Amino acid sequence: MARKIKGPQMIVANRLLDGRVVFLKADGGWSAVAADAAVAADEAGVDALEALAQKSADDNFVLSIEVIDATERDGKPYPAHMKFAMQALGPSVRPDLGYQVSPAWEQTDL
Amino acid sequence: MYAYDKYDHALVNARVEEFRDQVNRRVKGELTEEEFRPLRLMNGLYLQLHAYMLRVAVPYGTLNGTQMRKLAHIARKYDKGYGHFTTRQNIQYNWPKLSETPDILQELADVEMHAIQTSGNCIRNVTTDQFAGATADEVADPRPYAELIRQWSTFHPEFSFLPRKFKIAITGADIDRAAVKWHDIGLVVKKNDAGEIGFEVLVGGGMGRTPVIAKTIRDFLPEKDLLSYLEAILRVYNEQGRRDNKYKARIKILVDALGADEYARQTEEEWQKIKDQPIDFPAEEAARIKAYFAPPPLQVLSDDVPAVDELAKKNFLFAAWLQNNTNQHKVPGHVNVTISLKPHGGIPGDATAEQMDLVAALADEYSQGELRISHEQNLILPHVAKKDLPAIWTDLDEAGLGIPNAGLLTDIIACPGLDYCSLANARSIPLAQQLGKRFDDFKRLQDIGPLKIKISGCINSCGHHHAGHIGILGVDRKGEENYQLLLGGSGAEDASKAAILGPGFDENGIIDAVEKVVAVYLGEREEGEEFLATYRRVGPQVFKEAVYDAR
Numbered sequence A: 001m002a003r004k005i006k007g008p009q010m011i012v013a014n015r016l017l018d019g020r021v022v023f024l025k026a027d028g029g030w031s032a033v034a035a036d037a038a039v040a041a042d043e044a045g046v047d048a049l050e051a052l053a054q055k056s057a058d059d060n061f062v063l064s065i066e067v068i069d070a071t072e073r074d075g076k077p078y079p080a081h082m083k084f085a086m087q088a089l090g091p092s093v094r095p096d097l098g099y100q101v102s103p104a105w106e107q108t109d110l
Numbered sequence B: 001m002y003a004y005d006k007y008d009h010a011l012v013n014a015r016v017e018e019f020r021d022q023v024n025r026r027v028k029g030e031l032t033e034e035e036f037r038p039l040r041l042m043n044g045l046y047l048q049l050h051a052y053m054l055r056v057a058v059p060y061g062t063l064n065g066t067q068m069r070k071l072a073h074i075a076r077k078y079d080k081g082y083g084h085f086t087t088r089q090n091i092q093y094n095w096p097k098l099s100e101t102p103d104i105l106q107e108l109a110d111v112e113m114h115a116i117q118t119s120g121n122c123i124r125n126v127t128t129d130q131f132a133g134a135t136a137d138e139v140a141d142p143r144p145y146a147e148l149i150r151q152w153s154t155f156h157p158e159f160s161f162l163p164r165k166f167k168i169a170i171t172g173a174d175i176d177r178a179a180v181k182w183h184d185i186g187l188v189v190k191k192n193d194a195g196e197i198g199f200e201v202l203v204g205g206g207m208g209r210t211p212v213i214a215k216t217i218r219d220f221l222p223e224k225d226l227l228s229y230l231e232a233i234l235r236v237y238n239e240q241g242r243r244d245n246k247y248k249a250r251i252k253i254l255v256d257a258l259g260a261d262e263y264a265r266q267t268e269e270e271w272q273k274i275k276d277q278p279i280d281f282p283a284e285e286a287a288r289i290k291a292y293f294a295p296p297p298l299q300v301l302s303d304d305v306p307a308v309d310e311l312a313k314k315n316f317l318f319a320a321w322l323q324n325n326t327n328q329h330k331v332p333g334h335v336n337v338t339i340s341l342k343p344h345g346g347i348p349g350d351a352t353a354e355q356m357d358l359v360a361a362l363a364d365e366y367s368q369g370e371l372r373i374s375h376e377q378n379l380i381l382p383h384v385a386k387k388d389l390p391a392i393w394t395d396l397d398e399a400g401l402g403i404p405n406a407g408l409l410t411d412i413i414a415c416p417g418l419d420y421c422s423l424a425n426a427r428s429i430p431l432a433q434q435l436g437k438r439f440d441d442f443k444r445l446q447d448i449g450p451l452k453i454k455i456s457g458c459i460n461s462c463g464h465h466h467a468g469h470i471g472i473l474g475v476d477r478k479g480e481e482n483y484q485l486l487l488g489g490s491g492a493e494d495a496s497k498a499a500i501l502g503p504g505f506d507e508n509g510i511i512d513a514v515e516k517v518v519a520v521y522l523g524e525r526e527e528g529e530e531f532l533a534t535y536r537r538v539g540p541q542v543f544k545e546a547v548y549d550a551r
């Protein structure tokens, strides 16, 4: 499917069993930290990532796949928009819990 | 309180087993997400920004100590140790796992609770006055009617797939604490000249992107006709409500399109066809339900309690709490206590498992085991003897729950906003926290007096900003959080829609703007005049000048 993208993209989803926020890696696996995410710079790359993500959804591992704008933080991939940065971290009003406390809230490599 | 009969038990338990099976099939891949989503929503399970969210029903906001302890237990065992009490008198958990949800629902069923009618385009849980059956300013306890409506509406086949969600609120008091005029149907219990009980019926209220105040379509509906008349209202809506556009699907749009008189006429016409069919409950069944809500056996006591007066003289915070957080009970010598879940700097409506346990223990000791949740996101101990207030306040205060701000500026309603909600444009909770810090002075708050601030993180208006004396709406302005300021709304019997004052602000700007609005009020008010009355008298212009001109 041809699409126009404005900049680099990454994919976020929720894990089916517990709703945990996960980022798609280049190998088709998922990570709990945004820094591990695969970033696509062109349309073909996004299509390829989306196909990988869709396979995971078809395998009932994730749901609610979203292709989102990516930026960099400390040289690593990070969601560009506040909403998705919040999603990566957990509620800003509870810095004592959520994914921000420790990326290894559970294991990071999923 | 209502107690389940064998039908209720069987229904709720069967529902848990059904959902357990559905979850298993989803996990095994026998159900796709598209197939499963409506099923989980029917059981209160949403997917939010960070995780699933489970909305548990607390029908008409009444629960007992055992149920509250169960809510605490669920927070500890299946969540992260806390829950969020909402404007719909429900509780939401923010981190449940799909795989554990059937177990949570079973634990709830064990104490006669569930998550039914908390989502979907059905008749949602009926809400009511948090002081129902206990307050001095009441014609009759509205909860038996709320329970009748619950029994009639639960899994009602005709009304399970309405054009859109449907919310009914009922009050029996002169002061409307249930925001009935902001609901799809609002009911006000009344007595006619002959002393008979009936209802004023309002339709077509709602918030969202098109805020509308409900209109009265019947001044007095006899008590016995309640369900058939509701059925007639819903049938007109179900047949003609728009299904092509979800933003135009609520009953408010239909009532607006037809006009309230025409809506009333069509309802009447439908009602004449069905009113003599056995839809309404027989008198014995109504009496059986009413018996569950019989007033607790309270002794008449003196309202003069020297120990209370002495503590109030010594301790300003207790005196303020006495004034703001207690409501006069029907029975002399008793009050209803509002436990504020709005600590300054805290998250409106959030309570830890430990706080829930404490409140449950206080209920068992001092309030006949009964508790309420208010739509303003606070907890209530009804039926408390005035003489017990010093002991209760001391216990609450030690747990951070003795904040004397009920009804004051920092008793803020805030929706979850962008901190939790996937539909949000902006955060709501941090604004409430900042306002709590900015106004963290109880002498100043007492001086400002009753003032309701309500904050929503998007136009869906879960935080009731349209009904705020001061309303705040979060919007997205080019990827940045931006906040609109609204003034002059009311959710009470004098309901009004708040109006936008001018251009929006960033997070700090909106806090400053609220402070300027308050300063204008203090300068303009007449002796004893509350914020809303002053705003209505002087109009928006002076507020506008103060907020925008000095920028």
Ligand code: HEM
Binding pocket: B046, B048, B053, B086, B087, B088, B089, B090, B092, B164, B167, B205, B206, B207, B208, B209, B246, B250, B415, B416, B420, B421, B422, B423, B460, B461, B462, B463, B464
């Ligand atoms: C966190 C997830 C939530 C989602 C996805 C959500 C979704 C929505 C939506 C879509 C509407 C607009 C409906 C319409 O105008 O047709 C709405 C309205 C509303 N919601 Fe929520 N909401 C959420 C949380 C809450 C909370 C925490 C409460 C309090 C229990 C709440 C109470 C309300 C109220 C009072 C309204 C406005 C009244 C009306 O229905 O017109 N919502 N919500």
Ligand code: SF4
Binding pocket: B415, B416, B417, B418, B421, B422, B423, B424, B425, B456, B457, B458, B459, B460, B461, B462, B463
């Ligand atoms: S008002 Fe908007 S942001 Fe707030 S809870 Fe409702 S849908 Fe979410």
